[in-house]
Amino acid sequence: MKRIAVLTSGGDAPGMNACIRAIVLTAHRNQIEVIGYRHGYNGLLKREYQPLHPGDVVNIIQRGGTILRSARCPEFVSTESAERAAQNLNDMHIDALLIIGGNGSFMGAEHLGRHWDGQIITLPGTIDNDITGTDGTIGYYTAIDTALEAIDKVRDTADAFERIFLIEVMGRHAGFIGLNAAIGSGAEQMLLPELVDDGNAIDLKQIMRHVKVTREKRGMCSYIIVITENLYPGGANALATKLTEEMNVDCKPVILGYIQRGGSPVSMDRILATKLGAYAVEAARDGKHLIMIGEQNHNVVEIPLEQTRSSKKPLDPYLVEIQQDFFDLVKNPV
Amino acid sequence: MKRIAVLTSGGDAPGMNACIRAIVLTAHRNQIEVIGYRHGYNGLLKREYQPLHPGDVVNIIQRGGTILRSARCPEFVSTESAERAAQNLNDMHIDALLIIGGNGSFMGAEHLGRHWDGQIITLPGTIDNDITGTDGTIGYYTAIDTALEAIDKVRDTADAFERIFLIEVMGRHAGFIGLNAAIGSGAEQMLLPELVDDGNAIDLKQIMRHVKVTREKRGMCSYIIVITENLYPGGANALATKLTEEMNVDCKPVILGYIQRGGSPVSMDRILATKLGAYAVEAARDGKHLIMIGEQNHNVVEIPLEQTRSSKKPLDPYLVEIQQDFFDLVKNPV
Amino acid sequence: MKRIAVLTSGGDAPGMNACIRAIVLTAHRNQIEVIGYRHGYNGLLKREYQPLHPGDVVNIIQRGGTILRSARCPEFVSTESAERAAQNLNDMHIDALLIIGGNGSFMGAEHLGRHWDGQIITLPGTIDNDITGTDGTIGYYTAIDTALEAIDKVRDTADAFERIFLIEVMGRHAGFIGLNAAIGSGAEQMLLPELVDDGNAIDLKQIMRHVKVTREKRGMCSYIIVITENLYPGGANALATKLTEEMNVDCKPVILGYIQRGGSPVSMDRILATKLGAYAVEAARDGKHLIMIGEQNHNVVEIPLEQTRSSKKPLDPYLVEIQQDFFDLVKNPV
Amino acid sequence: MKRIAVLTSGGDAPGMNACIRAIVLTAHRNQIEVIGYRHGYNGLLKREYQPLHPGDVVNIIQRGGTILRSARCPEFVSTESAERAAQNLNDMHIDALLIIGGNGSFMGAEHLGRHWDGQIITLPGTIDNDITGTDGTIGYYTAIDTALEAIDKVRDTADAFERIFLIEVMGRHAGFIGLNAAIGSGAEQMLLPELVDDGNAIDLKQIMRHVKVTREKRGMCSYIIVITENLYPGGANALATKLTEEMNVDCKPVILGYIQRGGSPVSMDRILATKLGAYAVEAARDGKHLIMIGEQNHNVVEIPLEQTRSSKKPLDPYLVEIQQDFFDLVKNPV
Known part of the structure; x- marks a missing residue:
């Protein structure tokens, strides 16, 4: 050669x-x-x-x-x-x-x-x-850490205002960044393509119920939702507007976008x-x-x-389970 | 007391x-x-x-x-x-x-x-x-550095793809973050409230001409525009779409948003x-x-x-001049 | 329970x-x-x-x-x-x-x-x-990244001065941080407990020969040695002094120490x-x-x-081989 | 021209x-x-x-x-x-x-x-x-932030162990980095060339008394001393050894050294x-x-x-006063 x-x-x-x-x-x-x-x-x-x-x-x-x-x-x-x-x-x-x-x-x-x-x-x-x-x-590993650093910063404001934030991360067809960013940031909810049934829309009512009950149980506090791109029509901006209207509380979107690609x-x-x-x-x-x-x-x-x-690579099922169980409304009674 | x-x-x-x-x-x-x-x-x-x-x-x-x-x-x-x-x-x-x-x-x-x-x-x-x-x-100082870190990351991708990026920073009525982020990141153009005539729209033609001529002179390369929020109807997303259509080159928006508020x-x-x-x-x-x-x-x-x-605090005029002169099409002949 | x-x-x-x-x-x-x-x-x-x-x-x-x-x-x-x-x-x-x-x-x-x-x-x-x-x-993973961030900074000065730096990382009995920090930083040489024969001292002559030949081949440039703590009597400070004396070129020590333990x-x-x-x-x-x-x-x-x-956990042999081969004097002729 | x-x-x-x-x-x-x-x-x-x-x-x-x-x-x-x-x-x-x-x-x-x-x-x-x-x-400004980031990390360990740390920063003849790093990190004590009388040695007894009384008043907790290089014979290593012996509590040195020079x-x-x-x-x-x-x-x-x-640039006297007053044993009675 x-x-x-x-x-x-x-x-x-x-x-x-x-x-x-x-x-x-x-x-x-x-x-x-x-x-x-x-x-x-x-x-x-x-x-x-x-x-x-x-x-x-x-x-x-x-x-x-x-x-x-x-x-x-x-x-x-x-x-x-x-x-x-x-x-x-x-x-x-x-x-x-x-x-x-x-x-x-x-x-x-x-x-x-x-x-x-x-x-x-x-x-x-x-x-x-x-x-x-x-x-x-x-x-992949850098993208997770970049997302985490950004979410850590947003958490500061979310806490200061006891506010809901919707963080859109990359991952058009795969929730790897989303899952790890959610686990790593202690996000209260995550919306990933693997977890949304094919052909089904995101269940807005369920999201809102989770926000409401979680905040009631814990006392008012910050609440972060990690969502992957392209999962909701109009993206995190549209979903944040929708949630703000429906719930009558401020819900702010943050689109991490291209900053996830770069960096050392x-x-x-x-x-x-x-x-x-x-x-x-x-x-x-x-x-x-x-x-x-x-x-x-x-x-x-x-x-x-x-x-x-030849096949779709699956998310780590134990990580998915942990993240969901931590904030499961039934498994976590007051 | x-x-x-x-x-x-x-x-x-x-x-x-x-x-x-x-x-x-x-x-x-x-x-x-x-x-x-x-x-x-x-x-x-x-x-x-x-x-x-x-x-x-x-x-x-x-x-x-x-x-x-x-x-x-x-x-x-x-x-x-x-x-x-x-x-x-x-x-x-x-x-x-x-x-x-x-x-x-x-x-x-x-x-x-x-x-x-x-x-x-x-x-x-x-x-x-x-x-x-x-x-x-x-x-204020942390917000500038947070914006800069993000733009540095975007520059990596912008360079790799020789692409145009439009970075929206905070500053509804004041261009302080925008000016310093533009200078500090070596952005090719900045759009700040202080530099847009009252009542006038942003001059799309001038922006496009600057992109075109600068890239021709330098050879194709990355090009970053820093813009403050609320300066263009629909924000950086709308402006990026507009520029992409009009110029027939990919122009991507990045909204820094709430990550500028947080962090140590x-x-x-x-x-x-x-x-x-x-x-x-x-x-x-x-x-x-x-x-x-x-x-x-x-x-x-x-x-x-x-x-x-009682009065509006002005931007540092020398910084404004430097940033504009570096990329002035007339002052920088080939 | x-x-x-x-x-x-x-x-x-x-x-x-x-x-x-x-x-x-x-x-x-x-x-x-x-x-x-x-x-x-x-x-x-x-x-x-x-x-x-x-x-x-x-x-x-x-x-x-x-x-x-x-x-x-x-x-x-x-x-x-x-x-x-x-x-x-x-x-x-x-x-x-x-x-x-x-x-x-x-x-x-x-x-x-x-x-x-x-x-x-x-x-x-x-x-x-x-x-x-x-x-x-x-x-463990944070410690590696903390070490890397520090070595990246030292590399700036090492390059500016075309100087030799000796970076001491933690790992009294194990070279995991050292190996990964060396690979990740592109260090020219690494000294780890696993690679030093029991009872043998570090081979100063071999170190110096490697520095000398590598710099001659490449032209004068920066040269970074990663060493774990406690591997040389007196630590990186003593070794740097010794190398400076023997080689008649400036060799500076940096002890990362406790900053490797902390951080988010x-x-x-x-x-x-x-x-x-x-x-x-x-x-x-x-x-x-x-x-x-x-x-x-x-x-x-x-x-x-x-x-x-029950047994000592080994370093990844392929990583050790890569790091050594990249800078092997015999395998890399001019 | x-x-x-x-x-x-x-x-x-x-x-x-x-x-x-x-x-x-x-x-x-x-x-x-x-x-x-x-x-x-x-x-x-x-x-x-x-x-x-x-x-x-x-x-x-x-x-x-x-x-x-x-x-x-x-x-x-x-x-x-x-x-x-x-x-x-x-x-x-x-x-x-x-x-x-x-x-x-x-x-x-x-x-x-x-x-x-x-x-x-x-x-x-x-x-x-x-x-x-x-x-x-x-x-200068980057060096301060680099020092601060490192001290923030050391503070994590210092808190976890309720331990004394001695952080050596650059500044052979000037305490600018030291003063700002001390203020910015909330250090309990700072030792700068400007504050040590000419010809006088550092007053070990006074340092130890401050550590002892401060920790008694507050309850045992971490304690950080920022010291500039070359201020104590043998540097922070020697001073830490001395303090450890004299006070019979663990005092660890961290020499920031060359990582302060580099970085973006x-x-x-x-x-x-x-x-x-x-x-x-x-x-x-x-x-x-x-x-x-x-x-x-x-x-x-x-x-x-x-x-x-023509003259020596002075430290900001108000900053020096603030830093000293915060931890003044007389001005801060229990």
Whole structure:
């Protein structure tokens, strides 16, 4: 093996730089050259790349974002684009392509795999943690801590005013950030996609009853609801307005939004990214193909790429139970 | 002087607890008793209070929010409510009342002053810094740093995607947080109430032209606009949608909202709160009345209460000029 | 089961409060009363305790330290002290005692178990992570992130001056913090107890050769060594002086010390503490005895107490290998 | 004016990069070229420099350290070195040299001024704030907040163990960081160079009496002493050992050390750095010479360089008084 390429694709996630660094350093000690494509699959199509030497990854382990830039690339579904990418990779004599990204990026990887003979290895980089086959994803742990820090701040005001706050966190299809942010912040209620029956709307009456009874039992105090994005039409803003009207108490929304994506990665993400990045190069060197490098039970594992979306990764049921039991109106009599 | 009372009113601000602590410790060494009314003026009306001894303020200097709780009190404009408050204060043998809050709270203080014989002293506690007569207000410095931390994180994603972000910060009528957050984050543009002509709408065309030309000159890169709340109909969400449509590039909104109010106060707020709190007790002891304790040029000052809203406090003109010049399209030719 | 007691013992660790909260909330929903002994085993001997209701644990999940205080209790090895503790527990009608602490506290638990008929359940609370039978310990994850934040700051100066820094982290007998801090910070070298042969001194010549060659290869740049406490006679201060003398370049020591123990717990510690605390009450309710509640591969487990020190918990060998390979002088030729 | 140069010298300070950025952007809009000398005065002697364009200072406003590197340069006292520097500056057609640093760097500036005809303008960049003529210095505000964050963490453990901690902060000759860290953390005692009589040793008996009486009055609780470096022979380590022996209670030292220098600058430092940097270029453009650009009462000022060390800048006497009064044993009877 002489030369590999790496790209970051999809939403950026803290730790992507730590992963790039590990790839470059591991390749270096295996005498493998590395080039980085810029702007995700777009760079692959436009031959936009840069060489990556150990000197290029000094002091990036602690940086959010990605030095290779990222982008969506909607056109990367056509046969023509995959063939062009394959041609470009061959022209550059790339033996293996390493792709750091989420589910969308992995579909791109499989698409490319149908048109290119080289090895393709993916690494899970997304704050959403919605990738099957790995316990965590690069960026996920930082996103939880960022959400927690923000909710801790909101709790100050919530307490000062004995007020209801509705905190919207990221996680369109998965409640991983939401569950952990709710547990970690001691939130009184959480609304996650996994807990809302398919086709059913959020049960406003039940939410309001919980707020009312909990505050009566405890005495008036702050009350925080964690909700994932896209779960209620109009988002947390609309739901807060609705609750304020219906309950006749002030309910304020806070949309954490893009601040959850950025920031210096926490240790968990730096270390996970480093492990996966180092292993990915070793797997490439050993001829592996169409796999994702993930982590299960603290061990690095290789997962066939098509299995990463074969099933939905479940939330930790014990965590869900704890969070619900703590504030269960029946189980917690006065 | 035997006994004073303190209350926190209006929006909570980081450093209010540090101020309460300084009041209690200073009163203690002057052999003055302190009681704290809870929930702002509401506690004054409902006789809801607690004694405050030095032991009650241990380990609160670093806490956000306010241990005395806060609240709005819309009814505190009637003669009846002021008379009831006066009666309650007299029944408790309060010699002086210290009020930590913003402009609304100060109006309540003046209202009470027309119906009560005791001394009234106010302390500026608001993240907005929109109080004349003091260079800074308790909570203002923390709010700037909280905004900056969030914008730093957004910049990571903005860079990774070379994207436009619109960050909405607090400051309904004043651009202090907005100006400092823009300068401190290296934002490419800022939209503040002081810089938008009265009656004029925000000039969308000018904004778009600036984005376009700046990105052309520099090469495509991230671009951050800081905007204060309530400046555009529908807020940053509506403006981002508008810009996305008009410019045909992705423009994402981030509403910092209530996370700007909370958090452990930064040193500037802890120290300002401590200075003002200590001085307020000394001023009370010395018989002062209807004044605000503020800070000008690093010295503690006493300001007649009615002067605190006699004029609008201006932004630092040199800071405004710097921020505008850095990104002035004419002054910065290619 | 009617009543349980909890105490925190040994060095405090971020997350202990989150654990106390989970214990109280879980006991409440099982209609079990909770009392908390203060100052570790000392409170057990002196009958110093407080009732713990759900209202007492509001807003403590994010606090460092422990609301029950902690202390060392050297006298808790005598038969007399264990018998006194047993008597006090019986007088209070305690069915089960939950002990949050480290190895020393666990020995106290076993000692008490030989003299008391009630159930004893321990929870691993220590920043050192040196407890067998659980993948992580409460406080460990925060300590790593605290160390990383500090090293990130030192790296700024190290880079500015192209200087060598020696960072001393906690971990008297175990290199868990050291290894993760080294990986996470991109440190150029790490000195851990597990990697130094028994009876052998640290090999100064090898350290200096690594510094010299690495800097020559890369060009002059910053160089960070992470070392655990007590590994070199006189600590990092003495080693820095020695290296400065021998190498004739400035080598500065930084002792992180007690700042690693405190601070608001990161999400990992809040969640681990919550899981273990909730489970411990369920285990007590179910009659379990002389076990530690730990976590293995993301599942809560029960471990016989005597097994928690039956063997030494190893470092992750792949992480050790990565860290060493990145800076291996032979494997990384110019 | 066609071309200016900038260098950073002496200990690095957070905000130096923000200052470099402001210099480059302001020069650009005035059509002035900028080059940066690397490694302080050493780069001036060795002709080690780099051009600085607006594109080079993107995304550095939030970075600690200095992109120009820094270094001590002991040889820069000789006539020969100043003449060589002057020659190098002339060869490069530099009209003005901007120097960001502390007192030592300013002496170098004056020395150079005696041998070079170009304009010399200095900017105060040091965490110690020990420069006369400016209210604050670049880096000072971040250092205070960094110290505070660390002390807040130590307070957690101090409370948990009701223990005495001795925190050593930077400030060899000036107690600015110490005073503000003590006030901001609610420290029970502070030991600063300004408060220790010349030639007198620290009064150990008085310290111990204060600890003893304060803890008796309040009940046993944590007790924090802030001390500046070099104030006690052997530093905080030696003093802690001494106090532990003499008082027979555990007293633990924490040396904050180099973590105070690094980290992302807080808003105050970013804004101060930006103001001073922008103004310095305008002053250069206007022909100013041998001045320091400082800030007094929120306004940018020009100070003749020789006045910056004409007298010692005093601590804020009111802050000193408050801190001492809060814990005065006589003024605070039980």
